[in-house]
Amino acid sequence: AQSVTQLGSHVSVSEGALVLLRCNYSSSVPPYLFWYVQYPNQGLQLLLKYTSAATLVKGINGFEAEFKKSETSFHLTKPSAHMSDAAEYFCAVTRSGGSYIPTFGRGTSLIVHP
């Protein structure tokens, strides 16, 4: 059973606009949550992670995400999109159901228009 859901396989924004990529998780225990980015023809690289410290997590390239237990969400945001942000973004969870094995969402492709 999938424990991470990314809403929207594609998100399109204009350069300079707010970026919001959604991730919801299901877990019977406090999860650890991650966002990864994949640029074309490359492997994934970590953007940020939540491991039960501060609920607002800041990552690289101006991205941040907030862990909201009441909403079981970990949405990724960036105040102002840049053309270079165009990529595939994956939310991942560990410790869901007690497993340390990372489980990934299906990914969201971010398209940035000039």
Next chain:
Amino acid sequence: DAGITQSPRHKVTETGTPVTLRCHQTENHRYMYWYRQDPGHGLRLIHYSYGVKDTDKGEVSDGYSVSRSKTEDFLLTLESATSSQTSVYFCATSEGAYTGELFFGEGSRLTVL
């Protein structure tokens, strides 16, 4: 960045032939993973390893086997390739469980005709 190299990076093969993909790391990470990436499915775990000679199945392990005889090498074998195994395969490593960040290789694109 963790040094993770995958080989081959591209391969075209025919149905029924055996294929082995290699993942080599230079970071001495304990955990290693093989994922496949397909449109609409994201990354799905094939097999993983939690130490030398210690491996286990992931959610899409049918038709695949793995071996890890050294910390640095994790091999993925398709005993008899099928067209449904056409995919991009990613190797990843992590130093620790749970909170461990995954470090990815650049992927191996496999086409089975």
